[in-house]
Amino acid sequence: MPSPAPAGLLLLLAALAVDRAALGARVTALGDDAAVPGDDWLFDNSVKETSFQGGHAENIMDDKETCEFKKSHGLDHMDRYRVEADFLKRATQDPLWRMLVPQYLREEQHGGRPFFVMRSLTCGIDHPVIADLKLGTQSWKPAFHGRPGADDAKRAKMDKLDRASTTPQLGVRATAIQIPPGLSDWPGDSAPSDPGAYQLGGRAAVKKGLVSGDAAWTGGSTVEEFEMLLKAYLPTTALRMEFLEKLAPFIETFSSQKTYRFTGLSLFVWYDARAAGSEEPKLGMAMIDFPHTLGSTREEYGELDSGVLKGLTSLRDIVTSKDAVEG
Numbered sequence: 001m002p003s004p005a006p007a008g009l010l011l012l013l014a015a016l017a018v019d020r021a022a023l024g025a026r027v028t029a030l031g032d033d034a035a036v037p038g039d040d041w042l043f044d045n046s047v048k049e050t051s052f053q054g055g056h057a058e059n060i061m062d063d064k065e066t067c068e069f070k071k072s073h074g075l076d077h078m079d080r081y082r083v084e085a086d087f088l089k090r091a092t093q094d095p096l097w098r099m100l101v102p103q104y105l106r107e108e109q110h111g112g113r114p115f116f117v118m119r120s121l122t123c124g125i126d127h128p129v130i131a132d133l134k135l136g137t138q139s140w141k142p143a144f145h146g147r148p149g150a151d152d153a154k155r156a157k158m159d160k161l162d163r164a165s166t167t168p169q170l171g172v173r174a175t176a177i178q179i180p181p182g183l184s185d186w187p188g189d190s191a192p193s194d195p196g197a198y199q200l201g202g203r204a205a206v207k208k209g210l211v212s213g214d215a216a217w218t219g220g221s222t223v224e225e226f227e228m229l230l231k232a233y234l235p236t237t238a239l240r241m242e243f244l245e246k247l248a249p250f251i252e253t254f255s256s257q258k259t260y261r262f263t264g265l266s267l268f269v270w271y272d273a274r275a276a277g278s279e280e281p282k283l284g285m286a287m288i289d290f291p292h293t294l295g296s297t298r299e300e301y302g303e304l305d306s307g308v309l310k311g312l313t314s315l316r317d318i319v320t321s322k323d324a325v326e327g
Protein backbone atom coordinates (compact mmCIF):
# COMPACT_ATOMS: atom_id res chain seq x y z
CA MET A 1 0.00 0.00 0.00
CA PRO A 2 1.30 3.47 -0.76
CA SER A 3 3.02 5.52 1.88
CA PRO A 4 2.24 9.23 2.10
CA ALA A 5 5.02 10.40 -0.14
CA PRO A 6 3.95 14.04 -0.06
CA ALA A 7 4.72 14.29 3.66
CA GLY A 8 7.81 16.38 3.06
CA LEU A 9 5.95 18.68 0.72
CA LEU A 10 3.10 19.07 3.16
CA LEU A 11 5.46 19.90 5.98
CA LEU A 12 7.11 22.45 3.76
CA LEU A 13 3.76 24.05 3.03
CA ALA A 14 3.02 24.13 6.72
CA ALA A 15 6.35 25.77 7.39
CA LEU A 16 5.60 28.44 4.81
CA ALA A 17 2.15 29.10 6.23
CA VAL A 18 3.46 29.39 9.73
CA ASP A 19 6.42 31.50 8.73
CA ARG A 20 4.14 34.11 7.32
CA ALA A 21 1.96 34.15 10.38
CA ALA A 22 4.60 33.65 12.95
CA LEU A 23 7.63 35.74 12.31
CA GLY A 24 10.05 33.15 11.07
CA ALA A 25 9.42 30.38 13.55
CA ARG A 26 9.50 26.93 12.00
CA VAL A 27 6.96 24.17 12.24
CA THR A 28 7.81 20.52 12.37
CA ALA A 29 5.11 18.86 14.40
CA LEU A 30 2.88 16.41 12.65
CA GLY A 31 -0.74 15.70 12.93
CA ASP A 32 -3.68 17.05 14.74
CA ASP A 33 -7.33 16.66 14.30
CA ALA A 34 -7.69 20.36 13.90
CA ALA A 35 -5.66 19.83 10.78
CA VAL A 36 -8.70 18.24 9.36
CA PRO A 37 -11.70 20.26 8.25
CA GLY A 38 -14.79 18.61 9.60
CA ASP A 39 -12.85 16.99 12.40
CA ASP A 40 -12.41 20.33 13.94
CA TRP A 41 -15.75 19.09 14.72
CA LEU A 42 -16.77 20.41 17.89
CA PHE A 43 -16.16 23.96 17.80
CA ASP A 44 -16.77 25.34 14.35
CA ASN A 45 -13.40 26.95 13.99
CA SER A 46 -12.62 28.11 10.54
CA VAL A 47 -9.94 25.78 9.33
CA LYS A 48 -7.34 26.19 6.65
CA GLU A 49 -5.84 22.91 5.62
CA THR A 50 -2.15 23.25 4.82
CA SER A 51 -0.56 20.04 6.07
CA PHE A 52 -0.80 17.16 8.51
CA GLN A 53 -0.70 19.73 11.19
CA GLY A 54 -2.14 22.51 9.15
CA GLY A 55 -5.58 23.24 10.55
CA HIS A 56 -4.37 25.78 12.98
CA ALA A 57 -0.93 26.34 11.51
CA GLU A 58 -1.42 30.07 11.78
CA ASN A 59 -1.90 29.63 15.51
CA ILE A 60 1.28 27.76 16.35
CA MET A 61 5.01 28.37 16.26
CA ASP A 62 7.67 25.76 16.90
CA ASP A 63 11.00 27.37 17.70
CA LYS A 64 13.68 24.70 17.36
CA GLU A 65 16.50 26.88 18.65
CA THR A 66 14.86 27.66 21.97
CA CYS A 67 12.83 24.44 22.31
CA GLU A 68 9.69 26.51 22.71
CA PHE A 69 6.27 25.84 21.25
CA LYS A 70 3.81 28.74 21.08
CA LYS A 71 0.07 28.60 20.60
CA SER A 72 -2.71 31.10 20.09
CA HIS A 73 -6.29 31.17 18.85
CA GLY A 74 -8.14 33.35 16.34
CA LEU A 75 -9.15 36.78 17.59
CA ASP A 76 -12.76 35.61 17.60
CA HIS A 77 -11.85 32.84 20.08
CA MET A 78 -9.89 34.65 22.72
CA ASP A 79 -12.14 33.14 25.39
CA ARG A 80 -10.74 29.74 24.42
CA TYR A 81 -7.23 31.13 24.44
CA ARG A 82 -7.73 32.38 28.00
CA VAL A 83 -9.14 29.06 29.27
CA GLU A 84 -6.29 27.11 27.68
CA ALA A 85 -3.50 29.44 28.81
CA ASP A 86 -4.90 29.68 32.35
CA PHE A 87 -5.27 25.93 32.69
CA LEU A 88 -1.74 25.25 31.50
CA LYS A 89 -0.27 27.93 33.73
CA ARG A 90 -1.99 26.50 36.81
CA ALA A 91 -1.26 22.90 35.84
CA THR A 92 2.43 23.70 35.49
CA GLN A 93 2.46 24.93 39.10
CA ASP A 94 0.44 22.02 40.48
CA PRO A 95 2.35 18.92 41.65
CA LEU A 96 -0.55 16.67 40.56
CA TRP A 97 -0.53 17.93 36.98
CA ARG A 98 2.84 19.29 36.16
CA MET A 99 4.34 16.00 35.01
CA LEU A 100 1.38 15.43 32.69
CA VAL A 101 1.43 18.64 30.65
CA PRO A 102 3.94 20.70 28.66
CA GLN A 103 5.58 23.28 30.87
CA TYR A 104 4.03 26.75 30.61
CA LEU A 105 6.71 29.42 30.28
CA ARG A 106 5.20 32.85 29.54
CA GLU A 107 2.97 34.87 27.29
CA GLU A 108 4.09 36.84 24.20
CA GLN A 109 2.42 39.07 21.63
CA HIS A 110 2.78 38.34 17.92
CA GLY A 111 0.91 40.14 15.18
CA GLY A 112 -1.56 41.63 17.63
CA ARG A 113 -2.39 38.33 19.29
CA PRO A 114 -1.25 36.75 22.55
CA PHE A 115 0.59 33.43 22.32
CA PHE A 116 1.29 31.25 25.35
CA VAL A 117 4.76 29.78 25.27
CA MET A 118 5.32 26.20 26.38
CA ARG A 119 8.34 23.94 26.46
CA SER A 120 8.39 21.92 23.24
CA LEU A 121 7.67 18.29 23.99
CA THR A 122 9.66 16.81 21.13
CA CYS A 123 12.53 19.23 21.14
CA GLY A 124 15.92 17.55 20.88
CA ILE A 125 14.48 14.50 19.15
CA ASP A 126 15.47 14.63 15.50
CA HIS A 127 12.82 12.18 14.33
CA PRO A 128 9.86 11.87 16.69
CA VAL A 129 7.20 9.32 15.77
CA ILE A 130 3.95 10.77 17.01
CA ALA A 131 0.38 9.87 17.87
CA ASP A 132 -2.38 12.32 18.77
CA LEU A 133 -5.18 10.50 20.59
CA LYS A 134 -8.39 12.33 21.43
CA LEU A 135 -9.72 11.38 24.85
CA GLY A 136 -13.30 11.31 26.15
CA THR A 137 -16.55 9.51 25.43
CA GLN A 138 -18.30 12.55 23.98
CA SER A 139 -17.23 15.59 22.00
CA TRP A 140 -19.57 18.22 23.33
CA LYS A 141 -19.22 20.35 26.38
CA PRO A 142 -21.66 19.68 29.23
CA ALA A 143 -23.37 22.38 31.28
CA PHE A 144 -21.39 23.56 34.27
CA HIS A 145 -22.73 25.35 37.34
CA GLY A 146 -25.55 27.07 35.53
CA ARG A 147 -23.53 27.86 32.43
CA PRO A 148 -25.07 26.07 29.47
CA GLY A 149 -23.12 23.47 27.52
CA ALA A 150 -23.57 22.60 23.86
CA ASP A 151 -27.11 23.11 22.52
CA ASP A 152 -29.24 20.22 21.25
CA ALA A 153 -28.31 20.71 17.61
CA LYS A 154 -24.62 20.67 18.37
CA ARG A 155 -24.96 17.64 20.61
CA ALA A 156 -26.78 15.73 17.89
CA LYS A 157 -24.13 16.66 15.35
CA MET A 158 -21.28 15.68 17.64
CA ASP A 159 -22.95 12.45 18.73
CA LYS A 160 -23.25 11.48 15.09
CA LEU A 161 -19.58 12.18 14.45
CA ASP A 162 -18.60 10.34 17.61
CA ARG A 163 -20.59 7.27 16.61
CA ALA A 164 -18.48 7.05 13.46
CA SER A 165 -15.41 6.67 15.68
CA THR A 166 -14.27 4.70 18.73
CA THR A 167 -15.03 7.64 21.03
CA PRO A 168 -18.24 6.25 22.62
CA GLN A 169 -16.98 2.69 23.08
CA LEU A 170 -13.36 3.28 24.03
CA GLY A 171 -13.26 6.87 25.26
CA VAL A 172 -10.44 7.49 22.82
CA ARG A 173 -10.03 7.87 19.08
CA ALA A 174 -7.09 8.19 16.74
CA THR A 175 -6.75 11.75 15.54
CA ALA A 176 -3.43 11.36 13.75
CA ILE A 177 -0.91 8.54 14.05
CA GLN A 178 2.38 8.13 12.25
CA ILE A 179 2.39 4.46 11.32
CA PRO A 180 5.88 3.06 10.85
CA PRO A 181 6.54 0.37 8.27
CA GLY A 182 6.82 -3.25 9.47
CA LEU A 183 9.84 -4.03 11.66
CA SER A 184 11.57 -5.88 8.83
CA ASP A 185 11.80 -2.56 6.98
CA TRP A 186 13.45 -0.73 9.86
CA PRO A 187 17.09 0.20 9.44
CA GLY A 188 18.75 -1.76 12.27
CA ASP A 189 17.17 -1.07 15.64
CA SER A 190 15.95 2.40 14.69
CA ALA A 191 12.69 3.34 13.03
CA PRO A 192 13.04 5.14 9.68
CA SER A 193 14.06 8.79 9.86
CA ASP A 194 12.33 9.67 6.58
CA PRO A 195 8.74 10.86 7.25
CA GLY A 196 7.83 9.52 3.81
CA ALA A 197 8.34 5.98 5.13
CA TYR A 198 5.36 6.40 7.47
CA GLN A 199 1.68 6.13 6.72
CA LEU A 200 -0.76 8.61 8.17
CA GLY A 201 -3.41 6.93 10.32
CA GLY A 202 -6.47 8.06 12.27
CA ARG A 203 -9.15 10.58 11.46
CA ALA A 204 -6.67 12.79 9.67
CA ALA A 205 -6.17 9.96 7.16
CA VAL A 206 -9.94 9.49 6.79
CA LYS A 207 -10.41 13.15 6.00
CA LYS A 208 -7.62 13.05 3.46
CA GLY A 209 -9.23 10.12 1.67
CA LEU A 210 -6.27 7.84 2.40
CA VAL A 211 -8.18 4.90 3.85
CA SER A 212 -9.67 3.05 0.92
CA GLY A 213 -9.06 -0.59 0.00
CA ASP A 214 -6.21 -2.28 1.89
CA ALA A 215 -5.61 0.86 3.92
CA ALA A 216 -9.14 0.92 5.39
CA TRP A 217 -7.88 -0.09 8.85
CA THR A 218 -5.58 2.94 9.05
CA GLY A 219 -8.59 5.14 9.72
CA GLY A 220 -8.96 3.53 13.13
CA SER A 221 -12.73 4.12 13.04
CA THR A 222 -13.76 0.83 14.67
CA VAL A 223 -12.49 -0.82 17.84
CA GLU A 224 -10.66 -3.47 15.82
CA GLU A 225 -9.07 -0.89 13.54
CA PHE A 226 -8.07 1.26 16.47
CA GLU A 227 -6.38 -1.72 18.13
CA MET A 228 -4.52 -2.48 14.91
CA LEU A 229 -3.37 1.12 14.66
CA LEU A 230 -2.08 1.20 18.21
CA LYS A 231 -0.23 -2.05 17.74
CA ALA A 232 1.29 -0.86 14.47
CA TYR A 233 2.39 2.34 16.21
CA LEU A 234 3.97 0.34 19.06
CA PRO A 235 5.37 -2.72 17.28
CA THR A 236 7.80 -3.97 19.96
CA THR A 237 7.32 -5.20 23.53
CA ALA A 238 9.80 -2.61 24.79
CA LEU A 239 7.83 0.25 23.21
CA ARG A 240 4.60 -1.10 24.68
CA MET A 241 6.16 -1.44 28.14
CA GLU A 242 7.43 2.12 27.95
CA PHE A 243 3.99 3.31 26.81
CA LEU A 244 2.33 1.57 29.79
CA GLU A 245 4.85 2.97 32.22
CA LYS A 246 4.34 6.54 30.98
CA LEU A 247 0.54 6.08 30.91
CA ALA A 248 0.25 4.97 34.55
CA PRO A 249 0.46 8.43 36.20
CA PHE A 250 -2.28 9.73 33.90
CA ILE A 251 -4.59 6.92 34.97
CA GLU A 252 -3.70 7.49 38.59
CA THR A 253 -4.48 11.20 38.40
CA PHE A 254 -7.74 10.75 36.54
CA SER A 255 -8.84 8.04 38.98
CA SER A 256 -9.11 10.66 41.70
CA GLN A 257 -9.13 14.21 40.36
CA LYS A 258 -12.49 16.01 40.35
CA THR A 259 -11.23 19.51 39.63
CA TYR A 260 -11.36 19.54 35.85
CA ARG A 261 -13.60 18.22 33.10
CA PHE A 262 -12.05 18.18 29.63
CA THR A 263 -13.55 18.25 26.16
CA GLY A 264 -11.37 17.68 23.11
CA LEU A 265 -8.34 16.78 25.22
CA SER A 266 -5.49 15.00 23.42
CA LEU A 267 -2.94 12.56 24.69
CA PHE A 268 0.09 13.43 22.59
CA VAL A 269 2.59 10.56 22.37
CA TRP A 270 6.00 10.50 20.75
CA TYR A 271 8.98 8.21 20.57
CA ASP A 272 12.43 8.74 19.22
CA ALA A 273 12.94 6.91 15.92
CA ARG A 274 16.54 6.43 16.99
CA ALA A 275 16.82 3.14 18.89
CA ALA A 276 13.04 2.72 18.75
CA GLY A 277 13.52 -0.99 18.06
CA SER A 278 16.03 -1.50 20.86
CA GLU A 279 15.41 -2.71 24.41
CA GLU A 280 15.52 0.90 25.63
CA PRO A 281 13.39 3.07 23.38
CA LYS A 282 12.73 6.67 24.38
CA LEU A 283 8.99 7.42 24.59
CA GLY A 284 7.05 10.28 26.12
CA MET A 285 3.48 11.52 26.43
CA ALA A 286 1.64 14.62 27.59
CA MET A 287 -1.85 16.06 27.58
CA ILE A 288 -2.39 18.95 25.15
CA ASP A 289 -5.27 21.03 23.81
CA PHE A 290 -7.24 22.57 26.70
CA PRO A 291 -9.45 25.35 25.29
CA HIS A 292 -12.67 23.69 26.47
CA THR A 293 -11.65 22.82 30.02
CA LEU A 294 -14.27 23.22 32.76
CA GLY A 295 -13.48 23.66 36.44
CA SER A 296 -10.65 25.22 38.41
CA THR A 297 -9.16 24.95 41.85
CA ARG A 298 -11.53 27.69 42.98
CA GLU A 299 -14.58 26.17 41.33
CA GLU A 300 -14.12 22.43 41.01
CA TYR A 301 -16.05 20.45 38.44
CA GLY A 302 -17.00 18.05 41.21
CA GLU A 303 -17.01 14.68 39.42
CA LEU A 304 -14.47 12.32 37.96
CA ASP A 305 -13.79 12.95 34.28
CA SER A 306 -15.08 9.48 33.49
CA GLY A 307 -14.76 9.91 29.72
CA VAL A 308 -11.06 10.69 29.79
CA LEU A 309 -10.48 8.00 32.42
CA LYS A 310 -12.20 5.48 30.21
CA GLY A 311 -10.00 6.42 27.26
CA LEU A 312 -6.86 6.03 29.34
CA THR A 313 -7.85 2.63 30.69
CA SER A 314 -8.85 1.48 27.19
CA LEU A 315 -5.37 2.38 26.00
CA ARG A 316 -3.85 0.46 28.89
CA ASP A 317 -6.01 -2.60 28.25
CA ILE A 318 -5.36 -2.68 24.51
CA VAL A 319 -1.61 -2.30 24.89
CA THR A 320 -1.49 -4.81 27.75
CA SER A 321 -3.48 -7.44 25.88
CA LYS A 322 -1.03 -7.40 23.01
CA ASP A 323 1.72 -8.74 25.23
CA ALA A 324 -0.55 -11.01 27.21
CA VAL A 325 -1.30 -12.78 23.94
CA GLU A 326 2.18 -12.77 22.47
CA GLY A 327 4.23 -13.12 25.65
Ligand SMILES: Nc1ncnc2c1ncn2[C@@H]1O[C@H](COP(=O)(O)OP(=O)(O)O)[C@@H](O)[C@H]1O
Pocket residue numbers: 029030031032033034035053055056060069071102118119120121122132266268288289290
Ligand atom coordinates in the same frame (compact mmCIF):
# COMPACT_ATOMS: atom_id res chain seq x y z
N1 LIG B 1 4.20 21.67 23.72
C1 LIG B 1 4.24 21.11 22.50
N2 LIG B 1 5.41 20.61 22.02
C2 LIG B 1 5.48 20.06 20.79
N3 LIG B 1 4.43 19.96 19.95
C3 LIG B 1 3.24 20.42 20.36
C4 LIG B 1 3.08 21.02 21.65
N4 LIG B 1 1.78 21.40 21.78
C5 LIG B 1 1.17 21.06 20.63
N5 LIG B 1 2.03 20.46 19.77
C6 LIG B 1 1.75 20.01 18.38
O1 LIG B 1 0.88 20.94 17.78
C7 LIG B 1 -0.33 20.32 17.37
C8 LIG B 1 -1.48 21.29 17.59
O2 LIG B 1 -1.60 21.59 18.96
P1 LIG B 1 -3.00 21.52 19.68
O3 LIG B 1 -2.83 21.99 21.07
O4 LIG B 1 -3.59 20.17 19.47
O5 LIG B 1 -3.79 22.65 18.86
P2 LIG B 1 -5.13 22.67 18.00
O6 LIG B 1 -6.04 23.54 18.78
O7 LIG B 1 -4.71 23.26 16.71
O8 LIG B 1 -5.63 21.25 17.89
C9 LIG B 1 -0.39 19.03 18.19
O9 LIG B 1 -1.12 18.02 17.55
C10 LIG B 1 1.07 18.68 18.29
O10 LIG B 1 1.48 18.04 17.08
Ligand SMILES: [Mg+2]
Pocket residue numbers: 032033034266289
Ligand atom coordinates in the same frame (compact mmCIF):
# COMPACT_ATOMS: atom_id res chain seq x y z
MG1 LIG C 1 -5.39 19.41 18.74
